[in-house]
Amino acid sequence: MQLALNAQQTRFREEIHGFLATQLPADIAEKVRLSRGVGKDDVACWTRILNRQGWAAPNWPEEHGGTGWSLIQRHVFDVECRAAHAPVLSGFGFNMVGPAIIKYGSEALQKRFLPQILNADLWWCQGYSEPEAGSDLASLRTTAVRSGDDYIVNGQKIWTSGAETADWIFCLVRTDAKVQKQKGISFLLIDLESKGITIEPLYAFNGKRLWNQVFLDDVRVPVANRLGEEDRGWTVAKSLLGDERLMVSRVAENKRMFGIIREVLLAEADSGVDLENRAMRKKLAELEIRLSALEMTSLRLLSAADEGGQIGAEPSMLKLKGSELVQAMDELLFEAVGHWVLPLDATTAADGNRAGVGPDYAEFVASGHYHHRGYTIAGGSSEVQHNIIAKEVLGL
Numbered sequence: 017m018q019l020a021l022n023a024q025q026t027r028f029r030e031e032i033h034g035f036l037a038t039q040l041p042a043d044i045a046e047k048v049r050l051s052r053g054v055g056k057d058d059v060a061c062w063t064r065i066l067n068r069q070g071w072a073a074p075n076w077p078e079e080h081g082g083t084g085w086s087l088i089q090r091h092v093f094d095v096e097c098r099a100a101h102a103p104v105l106s107g108f109g110f111n112m113v114g115p116a117i118i119k120y121g122s123e124a125l126q127k128r129f130l131p132q133i134l135n136a137d138l139w140w141c142q143g144y145s146e147p148e149a150g151s152d153l154a155s156l157r158t159t160a161v162r163s164g165d166d167y168i169v170n171g172q173k174i175w176t177s178g179a180e181t182a183d184w185i186f187c188l189v190r191t192d193a194k195v196q197k198q199k200g201i202s203f204l205l206i207d208l209e210s211k212g213i214t215i216e217p218l219y220a221f222n223g224k225r226l227w228n229q230v231f232l233d234d235v236r237v238p239v240a241n242r243l244g245e246e247d248r249g250w251t252v253a254k255s256l257l258g259d260e261r262l263m264v265s266r267v268a269e270n271k272r273m274f275g276i277i278r279e280v281l282l283a284e285a286d287s288g289v290d291l292e293n294r295a296m297r298k299k300l301a302e303l304e305i306r307l308s309a310l311e312m313t314s315l316r317l318l319s320a321a322d323e324g325g326q327i328g329a330e331p332s333m334l335k336l337k338g339s340e341l342v343q344a345m346d347e348l349l350f351e352a353v354g355h356w357v358l359p360l361d362a363t364t365a366a367d368g369n370r371a372g373v374g375p376d377y378a379e380f381v382a383s384g385h386y387h388h389r390g391y392t393i394a395g396g397s398s399e400v401q402h403n404i405i406a407k408e409v410l411g412l
């Protein structure tokens with residue numbers, strides 16, 4: 017087990033650092049630093065820069081445009097990118113449907129979609145959740161019935177992030193209602209321009225369009241757009257994340273936030289919440305200890321996996337602790353600069369870009385605080401993670 021970077025990994029980190037210093041556009045990094053609205057164009061621009069370098073999809077196999085990096089190298093890359101305030105690439109394309117197409121897609125699907133994902137020419141969203149199927153996802157009721165070379169799809173998806181800007185959606189649909197519920201599900205790739213699709217917005221309490229409802233009414237989907245065998249979509253969904261399930265710690269994101277908190281507290285030196293304030297220092301130290309523990313646990317699992325070890329349900333610990341830590345960071349930031357945020361919450365402006373009344377570092381605080389509440393729900397709620405850890409890790 018290895019918990020510190022060796023000489024080769026340190027050189028790798030320096031290479032990434034140098035690349036970011038020269039190639040990451042300053043205007044985009046500034047928007048990310050302040051959590052201003054980072055648009056699709058910004059993310060596409062950065063994706064294309066990384067793609068030219070061959071670094072857009074570190075998690076993909078090399079023959080499909082990946083890097084061949086170890087998990088530790090990918091971790092280092094993530095930490096450096098976050099620290100430089102690089103925008104995060106589309107997780108739906110790069111971490112979810114891309115790897116699934118690589119593993120389960122026909123050659124035709126691979127040739128068609130993978131280059132488009134790598135170059136940010138095609139954007140995806142995820143159609144899993146339904147009104148009665150969230151944590152218990154296998155209860156989903158959207159149906160797909162064969163009609164010649166097509167499926168006819170009917171149903172409703174909910175909490176679909178980014179559907180308003182996506183081109184395609186990957187969906188779990190029911191193809192057999194008579195068998196055990198996990199066994200009658202298939203995995204379809206659906207063009208959002210298809211006739212019969214309606215997308216309606218869902219707004220979060222801060223006024224932002226965070227999700228959508230996607231209604232599918234007699235939508236024709238070619239059978240050729242299925243990943244994996246019919247009725248075996250649950251297997252595709254379970255394997256969807258592959259190694260990605262190890263990359264759920266949010267260490268890079270937490271490190272970035274911790275750095276920002278330090279800067280904010282130093283800048284607030286006269287306000288009584290600064291680093292000279294003992295209570296504040298104690299809270300900051302507690303966060304740093306939690307962050308170190310999270311990083312050590314993450315590196316322990318990543319290096320074990322790099323050495324060929326089998327990892328079970330332990331990543332649930334990373335998901336749980338990483339998402340909770342982001343929220344704790346938000347709380348301390350809010351405590352430190354909430355007085356700047358409250359008079360005008362710049363983030364509730366429709367475009368998310370209106371300037372606030374305080375220093376620029378305070379502008380994003382409410383936005384982050386609200387947005388990150390979803391971290392302990394999306395991707396498996398904390399309660400569900402507790403259940404998994406109790407059963408699979410602790411054997412209770």
Ligand SMILES: Cc1cc2nc3c(=O)[nH]c(=O)nc-3n(C[C@H](O)[C@H](O)[C@H](O)COP(=O)(O)OP(=O)(O)OC[C@H]3O[C@@H](n4cnc5c(N)ncnc54)[C@H](O)[C@@H]3O)c2cc1C
Nearest residue numbers: 142143144145150151152175176177390393394395397399
């Ligand atoms: C920010 C955000 C983005 C999202 N984006 C997408 C997306 O793009 N695509 C998509 O398909 N979905 C998306 N989701 C939906 C997400 O996957 C679901 O919200 C999640 O699976 C929980 O389902 P639910 O909301 O139906 O809650 P429920 O499953 O109904 O859970 C309600 C409450 O009960 C608890 N609970 C449920 N089961 C158990 C249990 N067995 N033991 C103990 N407690 C339990 C939960 O923890 C929760 O507190 C997103 C959610 C959020 C918050």
